[in-house]
Amino acid sequence: MADVRPLRGLRYAQDRVSNLARVVTPPYDIITPEAQARYYERDPYNIIRLELGKTTDHDNDLDNVYTRAAAYLSEWRNQGVLHMEEQPCYYLYQQLFTHADQVYTRTSLLARVRLEPWSARVVLPHEHTMKKAKADRLNLYRACATNLSPIMSLFEDPQGRMRRLLATYAEHPQIQFQDEEGVEHRLHPIQDQQHIALIQDFFSERQLYIADGHHRYETALAYRDELKEQRKELHPDDAANFTLMSLIDVDDPGMLVLPTHRLLTNLAPAMQAQLTGEQLKRYFTVETLATRASKDVIAHLEKAGQEQPAFVILTNEQALLLRLTEQGRHYMQTSEHSEAWKRLDVAIAQRLLLEETLGLRAEDMTAGTYVRYSHDANYVFAAVEKGEAQAALLLNSTPLRQVCEVAQADDRMPQKSTYLYPKLITGLVMNPLW
Template sequence: MPEIRPFRGVRYDLARVGDLSKVVAPPYDVIGPDLQRKLYDDSPHNVIRLELGRDEPGDDDRTNRYSRAAKLLKDWRREGVLADESHPSLYVYHQTFEVEGKVHTRKGFMARVRLEPFGQGKIYPHEETMSGPKADRLKLYEATGFNLSPVFGLYPDPGNGALTAVEAGIRDRTPLTVTDHLGVENRLWPVSDVEVLSAVQGLMAEKPVFIADGHHRYETAVRYRDLRAEAGELTGPDDPANFCLMMLVSMSDPGLQILPTHRLASGYPGLTAQKLAELLSPEFDLEDFGEGPSGCRACWQEMELDGSQNLIGFGTVADGRWTLARLRSDATMDALVPEHSPDWRSLGVSILQELVYKKLLSGLGFPERTYVHLIDEVLAAVDSRSCDLACLVPPAGMEHVEAIASNLEKMPPKSTYFYPKLLTGLVLNPIR
């Protein structure tokens, strides 16, 4: 079973950097050029310079953003900007945030987790990965010898016993608090009480872990470990390269939010609700929800109230109308993708990808898609006519993630969006 360990994290010294909000950053995969520039401007010690440094003219195999990150990390530790924790610790981490007018607090803790290749233990992925991001992260791991940002892991714990146990170590203690660029309040407490640490390790010993976010980082950590082993550089089973930094959240945590990932499809110019209905009617029962923003919100409200995965909302930009489509039968999906499990075939994103795009709308071509998570973002895209067909899909639930991952399957890309992202820079984990 996955093994968790406390560790001596490396953290910013507030006496040296001042405002912690000026030195943390989101994970690398959600940082665009404008945000990268802002984070660079926020502080000469912002973790962006390690996590996603700038490319510079004249960069080559020896001098590049990875080598600069390694030098900065070494300098900051020597200067005391970054300091090692006094004792091995777990790190309780709360994030308070707002989604669609409701406030939530997600609670978990960060630990080292012993690495297991997917399919060979009790750590499960749920999404596909790509080679490019893994190659990038491996260069950074090799240059710096650090996990700079945590993998996000989920574990079954209906009574939230592990969180209760670790939070016994933060009673009456003041957290480090930082509000990020999206307004999310992040609070962190190190926990070093030996009895608390031992209790949490015991409670976690028999629990599987499902990767929610950070698949590329996890697979890269396994690759880094394997390369160290091949080179004869591992010092034994306790070598830090055998572990990765992970945020662990109970699947039963009330603040755990999976946002839907709506699709904005281009490549269907002139598509109207009438034409769409003709194409979808062989497989779907259809209901018209009217025009404009009110039609979109009414359609989405019906989907939320129903809670089923077999509902998809469609907004045809050419005429501004909104249509709700309900899959009539599972038979066609069973025939289209028999290699997948019934759980996979029943997902709204699977139905949209395999049945709608690839079969029913195939005569119109395969669309280019962008992805958003909030209804206001959908409406903005429709209003600007930056897509031809807006597709509202229901969010996957934790039960879908657990069932599909446990079956060693992976969901279609962009199936889940766990909000908010975990901050980079609160705790760094040495892996060398």
């Protein structure tokens, strides 16, 4: 199935860049303008100059963020700031972090993976993408011909074969540093030829599930197809047939999925009136919680969610714990989506609460007029208390197994269904496409 190969990674040379924390960044799509400016100031070799360059009023076809990224990439290679691995290898990549006073270690394998169309059912998606984001990334591909950041993908390893193999490289990492968020990153190349063969054989029997990076994957497909059309023929082993991925066991104990809560604003009085216990009984049992303390409400929500789909509607007056009823389940069955989709908490919340109860349309939820999103429960509670939001819809996180089930069903999840924490770092290993 999946063709997972080693790569000659393009990396920062340690004799030129001794502190990697100064030159790496989070993925481009979560970098704010303030953070972008900060990364520019931090170091002249920061990857931000390639991944998310600054626009100017004088940009034109010959001088723009993409041409400048290509110039920086070429300059850094010529200066020896970036160097290419002498031999193809895989990379053990670990992220050690703390969340809610719990310590996690997420383990992944960095590799280049052969691009396959969605229809081949080798690499499976779970969400739709937007054209604007793909156009930006495609322009960067054309200019740099390099994967600057990895796509996060999942694989199944019920026998723990890959986990045991990677564990042999985890004790003495070649690279180890801590980023500005306090996440520790560890990297070690895997050059043993026997292990390389075992890894390639392991993945040849497996499907991959994209967890984060759908835009980058579809951009890679578009770039490959563009080159194929230009050249009339593309050798099967051409680098453009592959993309950089971070491959993670779906059962990895370090895989942390955070819930994405919904903040509701600009609701008309008639819409607000639908968020009462009496109205919500149409699809849910309703329990008024005695507390509105963030920690306690979330604890109630998590406990209820272990038994069945559950949600909390939070207003300045009350916190209502909702549990799905048989009537609610029956209405979910009228959806044309797959059975896997109908079981998702986030799908139930969207269909029964946002669409049916509040009357919002899909375009209303993407426009930002009525719905905003946050992973931080404390921020959500504060926003409601300050009147910055009229109400909030609190959810539990989506299990990764459910993500895989939706992908297997060839369905797509609602917007903002998953948030994998932390994000993969950009600039640690890059994949040349030449």
